[in-house]
Amino acid sequence: MRLQNALRRPLAAAALALCMAAAPAQAEGRLRIAEQFGVVYLLLNVAQDQQLIEKHGRAAGVDIKVDWVRLSGGNTVNDALLSGAIDIAGAGVAPLLTVCDRTYGRQNVRGVASLGNFPFYLVSNNPRVKTIADFGEKDRIALPAVGVSIMSRVLQIASARLWGDAQFDRLDKISVALPHPEAAVAVIGGGTEINAHFGNPPFQEQELAGNPNAHVVLNSYDVVGGPLSATVLYATEKFRRDNPLTYDAFLGALDEAAKFISAHPEKAADIYLKSNKGKTDRALLLKIIKSPEVQFKIAPQNTYAIAGFMHRVGVIKHKPASVKDYFFDDAHIHGGS
DSSP states (O other): HHHHHHHHHHHHHHHHHHHTTTTOOTTTTEEEEEEEEEEEHHOOOOHHHHHHHHHHHHHOOOOEEEEEOOOOSHHHHHHHHTTTHHHHEEEEHHHHHHHHHHTTTOOOHHHHHHHOBOOOOEEETTOOOOGGGOTTTTTOOSSSSSTTTTHHHHHHHHHHHHHHHGGTTTTGGGEEEHHHHHHHHHHHHHHSOOOOOOOOOOOHHHHHOTTTTTTTEEHHHHTTTTTTOEEEEEOOHHHHHHHHHHHHHHHHHHHHHHHHHOOOOHHHHHHHHHHHHHHHHHHHHHHHHTTOOOOOOOOOOOOOOHHHHHTTSSSSSSOOOOGGGGGOOOGHHHHOO
């Protein structure tokens, strides 16, 4: 029953997004931001806690009112963005590529910034599963959105490498959409059909610490060949065009948040704990923030590996020539990948 209730929550989030869509389009000085779960959204947590968007807005001569909403799954976030319920979407780079392709020549959704580089782990509590080749029909892999989320796409890249492009989605049939917190509970506690989770920090680390059978089956960095800006922010071309002061204030706030985290990891950890109202172990959280594998920066890195794969297997129609085809051509994107 707990699992069934958890599965209903993404539907509730989608309903919330549709209700918000009834609000009129926002003018300069108003910003509605959708985030999801995990340390990957720490830049947004810091920006909200320190009121950095408002600060940069005032410096530009505009008072910005910021509304925050938490959703789960790239498909839910994309629906909210296209319905006009939000202005800035926070999700994986794979959902960005999907909605960018879907809105080509119309709303022209593009990336705004990266939220940093974080390794994502596919964790299983099934001792016999050592590689993805060991998953069977009775196993269930939880991830935010089947076939859409960045975790799903990384799993598809690994599947294509093992079984060929024709079977890139082979493991989709045993994948289940579930928010990260609920998936972590299932993997740590055991006793449900969910025995694997392709998550993000801190949930993957909690699983490894909380269940003696939990182990890493796949690391996203290994799949794409290095650090990956897996989680990004994106918006419509119209929002960027019609709200230049708000847009620039948002970018300035993100950049300041990234520098704040690097300079003050202890304070950043406390902000995360306050913002997420969870029971994440502070020492574990600090270990994640200070990990050499984690970089807090707003320039995207290695995202084209995802874009190239998605076009190759036919899930997006338009082949990006470079990162500039799916991110707005802002200064911090130059040199990105």
